[in-house]
Amino acid sequence: MNEDLKRIYEESGIEPRVFEYGMKVRASLEERFRRIDENAEYCQIKVLNAMRKNKVSQECFNTSTGYGYDDFGRDTLEKVYADVFHTEDALVRPQITCGTHALALALFSNLRPGDELYSPAGKPYDTLEEVIGIRPSKGSLAEYGITYAQTDLLGDGTFDYDAIAGSINERTKVVTIQRSKGYQTRPSFSVKQIGELIAFVKNIKSDVIVMVDNCYGEFTEPIEPSDVGADMVVGSLIKNPGGGLAAIGGYIAGKTECIENAAYRLTSPGLGREVGASLGQMRSFYQGLFMSPTVTASALKGAIFAANLYEPLGFPAVPNATESRHDIIQALTLKSEEGLLAFCSGIQAGSPVDSFVTPLPWDMPGYDDQVIMAAGAFVSGSSIELSADGPLKPPYNVYFQGGLTFPSAAFGILMSLQKMVEQGLVQIPDL
Numbered sequence: 001m002n003e004d005l006k007r008i009y010e011e012s013g014i015e016p017r018v019f020e021y022g023m024k025v026r027a028s029l030e031e032r033f034r035r036i037d038e039n040a041e042y043c044q045i046k047v048l049n050a051m052r053k054n055k056v057s058q059e060c061f062n063t064s065t066g067y068g069y070d071d072f073g074r075d076t077l078e079k080v081y082a083d084v085f086h087t088e089d090a091l092v093r094p095q096i097t098c099g100t101h102a103l104a105l106a107l108f109s110n111l112r113p114g115d116e117l118y119s120p121a122g123k124p125y126d127t128l129e130e131v132i133g134i135r136p137s138k139g140s141l142a143e144y145g146i147t148y149a150q151t152d153l154l155g156d157g158t159f160d161y162d163a164i165a166g167s168i169n170e171r172t173k174v175v176t177i178q179r180s181k182g183y184q185t186r187p188s189f190s191v192k193q194i195g196e197l198i199a200f201v202k203n204i205k206s207d208v209i210v211m212v213d214n215c216y217g218e219f220t221e222p223i224e225p226s227d228v229g230a231d232m233v234v235g236s237l238i239k240n241p242g243g244g245l246a247a248i249g250g251y252i253a254g255k256t257e258c259i260e261n262a263a264y265r266l267t268s269p270g271l272g273r274e275v276g277a278s279l280g281q282m283r284s285f286y287q288g289l290f291m292s293p294t295v296t297a298s299a300l301k302g303a304i305f306a307a308n309l310y311e312p313l314g315f316p317a318v319p320n321a322t323e324s325r326h327d328i329i330q331a332l333t334l335k336s337e338e339g340l341l342a343f344c345s346g347i348q349a350g351s352p353v354d355s356f357v358t359p360l361p362w363d364m365p366g367y368d369d370q371v372i373m374a375a376g377a378f379v380s381g382s383s384i385e386l387s388a389d390g391p392l393k394p395p396y397n398v399y400f401q402g403g404l405t406f407p408s409a410a411f412g413i414l415m416s417l418q419k420m421v422e423q424g425l426v427q428i429p430d431l
């Protein structure tokens with residue numbers, strides 16, 4: 001037992017039995033953490049090689065304003081992204097405001113009136129319901145005469161290949177697949193599973209455009225969906241690939257034609273990718289991408305640590321303590337309102353920013369139940385940083401993710417357990 005570590009945890013408000021239980025759990029995870037480190041090393045070299053190949057230099061960190069013509073750093077970064085994802089091209093911009101915007105951009109730019117968007121793997125992420133028009137919304141794809149079809153997963157979480165074969169038709173133009181489970185209960189898909197689904201779909205209709213919502217999945221595996229046939233992969237820079245440093249932004253990496261379409265939609269027909277000032281964001285975009293493999297590894301370790309810490313105490317975890325991981329989200333069932341509040345107050349107290357505030361449930365627009373959120377992030381809303389949220393309803397699930405470093409993630413998670421212990425909501429077993 002490291003006595004220095006034990007002392008500083010105790011000085012920080014985490015009592016010795018909570019610390020010791022945490023250390024015991026961590027000791028059991030060494031082999032898994034070693035494999036995560038190996039994957040991070042692989043992804044790190046992949047990113048590094050893309051930067052070396054494209055001769056990233058100090059000049060890339062210069063800024064542009066106004067139209068942003070000939071922004072060398074921006075154009076080089078897009079080549080780096082294309083090489084990381086093994087795609088023909090990429091669009092990576094601070095003007096892409098978030099993940100939903102990047103996904104909407106990829107869809108609107110590659111669909112035309114009369115086309116159909118098809119999801120072969122169930123319901124997409126909540127915010128896409130309004131983009132698509134599943135929930136009527138101003139400016140949705142539905143308003144432009146683009147229809148939507150969906151095939152749900154089978155009861156065991158696998159793809160319903162018969163129904164998929166029957167749903168692809170002459171109007172099917174774009175197929176959307178979401179890698180991470182997001183806030184659903186299905187498991188997240190591995191890149192291998194996504195590859196099998198893409199092969200099946202393309203075998204039925206070779207010219208469909210397959211878009212993968214890659215949010216939360218980047219660098220959790222050595223390969224990305226673009227390595228197994230996806231025509232576009234799409235994500236947010238305030239999640240994994242921004243490495244916690246990007247302050248805004250999104251990316252689309254994929255086929256030349258898809259990216260061109262997206263560029264002309266992002267700015268304007270005729271202008272496309274030629275405009276779009278980088279506004280001083282480039283150094284953080286490069287450095288964030290460089291940090292991303294190890295930051296993602298820290299978040300993965302945090303998620304696995306939490307599952308292994310809470311599951312033996314009687315709180316179910318999804319993914320469970322031993323399952324393989326394909327994204328950084330961890331769900332825990334805390335079984336009581338007090339548990340959910342205590343957990344979130346611990347995550348908040350363990351954060352580098354706003355550690356002194358108490359998160360309270362509120363009536364969030366778009367939700368039937370009150371929601372509680374804990375986040376103390378350097379970048380507002382960043383979910384690659386340690387953050388947690390959950391609706392105030394049984395069974396009191398909390399969804400949490402992130403942690404820029406493993407030590408800070410571990411600290412926040414132990415702080416959450418400490419708060420649960422203080423409330424008498426959990427018994428730490430005798431070691």
Ligand SMILES: *Cc1c(COP(=O)(O)O)cnc(C)c1O
Nearest residue numbers: 098099100125180182215216236
């Ligand atoms: C976060 C997320 C989005 C939306 O990204 P925002 O940046 O919140 O708009 C879409 N899909 C998935 C799977 C996500 O995790």
